[in-house]
Amino acid sequence: LESDPMAVNESVDGSVGLGGGVRVGLIQAGTFRSDAGTLFGPVPWVLWNGLVDGEIDDKRRLLQALNCLLIETRSGRVLVETGIGDRVDEKTRAMRSYEGEWIVPALEAAGFPPESVNIVAMSHLHFDHAGGLLRANGDKAFPHATIVAQRAEGEVALSENPRVVASYVQPELRLVEKWGKQGWLDGEHEIMPEVTVVPTGGHSSGHQAVIVRGSGNGARTLAFFGDL
Numbered sequence: 541l542e543s544d545p546m547a548v549n550e551s552v553d554g555s556v557g558l559g560g561g562v563r564v565g566l567i568q569a570g571t572f573r574s575d576a577g578t579l580f581g582p583v584p585w586v587l588w589n590g591l592v593d594g595e596i597d598d599k600r601r602l603l604q605a606l607n608c609l610l611i612e613t614r615s616g617r618v619l620v621e622t623g624i625g626d627r628v629d630e631k632t633r634a635m636r637s638y639e640g641e642w643i644v645p646a647l648e649a650a651g652f653p654p655e656s657v658n659i660v661a662m663s664h665l666h667f668d669h670a671g672g673l674l675r676a677n678g679d680k681a682f683p684h685a686t687i688v689a690q691r692a693e694g695e696v697a698l699s700e701n702p703r704v705v706a707s708y709v710q711p712e713l714r715l716v717e718k719w720g721k722q723g724w725l726d727g728e729h730e731i732m733p734e735v736t737v738v739p740t741g742g743h744s745s746g747h748q749a750v751i752v753r754g755s756g757n758g759a760r761t762l763a764f765f766g767d768l
Contacts, residue, residue, distance in 0.1 A: 552610075552650045556762075558754025561614045562734050564762055567647060569608050569623030569672060570640030573601035601637065606668060608643055609764050610650075611752055615733045616658035619647075620750050620764050622672030622681065627712065643672040644681050657682045659723075659731055662689040663766025664744040665697040666707045673716050680719065687716065688731050690739055691724040693746020707744075743767040 555565040576596055580588050589596075595603045606623035626642045640646075644654050660682050662670055675681050697708045698717060704710075713720070730736045736751045743766070750764040 553607075556760075558734075558752060558762060559757070559759035560734070560755030561612075562752060562754045563612045564752055565610045565612075565650070567608045567610050567619075567643065567650060568640070569606040569621075569643040569646050570638060571603055571605050572624060572639070572668065573597060573599075573603055573637040576600050576602040597637070604668075606640075606643075608646075609750070610647070610652060611735055611750075613732060613734050617652070617656055618659045618661055618732055618735050618750075619643075619657045619682065619685070620661045621663060621669050621766070622660060624668050625671030625674065625681075626676045627671065627674055627678075644675065654682050655684055657685045659735075660685045660687050661731060661735075661737060661748075661750050662687065662693070663749065663764070663768075664693050664747045665689060665713060666744065666767070667709045667712075669766070670713065670716075671709065673720075674712065678715065680716075686723040687720045688723040688725060688729075688737060689720060690737075690746035690748050691726050692739075693744060693748070694720060694724050696745045740765075740768050 552565040553568050555563065557563045576592065577600065579602055592602055608623060609620040611618040611620065622643045624638055628638060647654055673681055673687065696704060697713055698710065725737065728736065728738050734753050737748045738751060739748050741747055747766060747768065749766060749768060752762045754760050
């Protein structure tokens with residue numbers, strides 16, 4: 541691995557250089573739990589139970605990590621995902637068994653001030669990915685960043701379709717609507733040299749993956765698939 545321009549410390553859950561001054565680090569913004577049967581859908585319990593041994597609680601909820609990716613390039617810094625965030629009431633926190641530091645203190649503990657983030661790339665806008673865009677007081681968590689999401693995702697997230705209510709926290713998304721629309725994209729796009737978003741659909745109408753490419757001898761490519 542090449543030298544580390546991110547000065548990553550032990551608060552980062554994993555870091556790797558891809559070549560040409562491109563480096564990525566995994567930042568965990570807490571954990572939460574979801575009903576395991578809902579997550580696995582029509583797959584019978586007997587087929588998946590053994591795969592998650594030790595990760596299911598007494599309510600049959602699966603432990604999930606809120607994994608965010610910090611990308612450092614010579615052109616700037618990209619954060620992928622923001623987790624559930626800090627604007628959560630105690631009832632919701634208890635219901636989802638939400639624990640741990642949210643993205644801003646998690647980033648700061650790793651040595652990266654949120655003001656240094658240039659782009660926040662969202663795989664999609666479900667509550668557990670877009671909740672950290674605002675601080676508890678309603679201020680922008682990343683005041684100098686552009687939010688990048690697919691236009692198709694923004695439109696469905698802010699639509700009047702009653703089926704989206706459980707996954708998208710629309711009152712919160714309305715608070716960042718003007719900010720977010722500035723970075724809406726249609727299709728595949730290089731959002732920064734070496735960093736490209738690619739529409740995938742599937743999990744949500746406008747879901748996208750993020751591809752990070754290194755350069756030079758021994759260059760590697762990393763794909764962050766969100767909830768694909």
